[in-house]
Amino acid sequence: MRQMVMSETLWSALLRYRETGTLPAARLRAEAGWQLYAPLVAHGAERVAVAQVGQSLDGRVATPAGDARDISGADGIGHLHRMRAMCDAVIVGVGTVIADDPSLSVRAVPGRSPVRVVVDCNATMPAGAQMLRDDGTPVLLIRAADAPASHARGTDEIRLPRGPAGLCPAAILSALAARGLTSVLVEGGARTIARFLEARLLQHLHVAVAPLIIGSGPTGLSLAPVERLAQAHRPEISTYDLGSDMLFDCRLAEATPAAAATRRTRSDEHRPEA
């Protein structure tokens, strides 16, 4: 397990790398924070998609009544905001907007808020959502071509064909990439992450575990059932002690050759120097 110590120098180097691609000294590239966050940045033709879940020891993300606000500790929140600051866009399902009304901005660290993207297949985005009355960061709604016309003030819309399983996650990422949003954080909820994960579009899944036991309530990930443990995902993991929370950085096997090539290039680039 590596201890996460995020100095101002390292964070500034990560922000510079995100903006300009400038690599810092090898000493900084060997630090845990570089290893964790630099792979979230996409440059040139690269594409990166990662997901993050903040959960309790027993895998819950809310109580059965929907109280979800303070599961992650301060360091877990800091980690989430660093992930947002590294990415071009943050995606949530409309279920998360209805349940939690998040602003999806970067507040806990210096950095730019990502474009907010809501998968809003049937145009049910609440008109009074917090993210719509925030700081002017763009909000993009991903809707089915046949969804009712409904314009939420301050939003832009992408229409995609509705398939048998809803909107194709790969088409969502391609539509975002066409707008220059190539580094994407899928922040929840369970069904939205599941669709990207099952389509094998995610390079990393970050699971931040906070030391509390809720006992019942929704989980952070909801995949199709498997019969045997041999069918379970067994990702390669790196663990980080964030302070208040423990982080599992799960590296997922991607299906697309382009994504795999990207990952090979990036992991070579980010390997610490001996």
Ligand SMILES: NC(=O)c1ccc[n+]([C@@H]2O[C@H](COP(=O)([O-])OP(=O)(O)OC[C@H]3O[C@@H](n4cnc5c(N)ncnc54)[C@H](OP(=O)(O)O)[C@@H]3O)[C@@H](O)[C@H]2O)c1
């Ligand atoms: N702790 C955390 O890290 C965290 C972060 C975010 C949210 N949450 C929690 O997650 C819960 C909400 O999760 P949820 O699973 O209920 O909702 P969700 O994933 O936020 O949103 C689900 C909605 O988005 C739609 N959707 C997502 N991807 C789609 C696609 N590719 N095509 C068509 N529709 C798509 C779903 O359609 P369908 O109805 O067709 O599935 C559904 O209407 C809340 O309890 C919230 O607190 C926790």
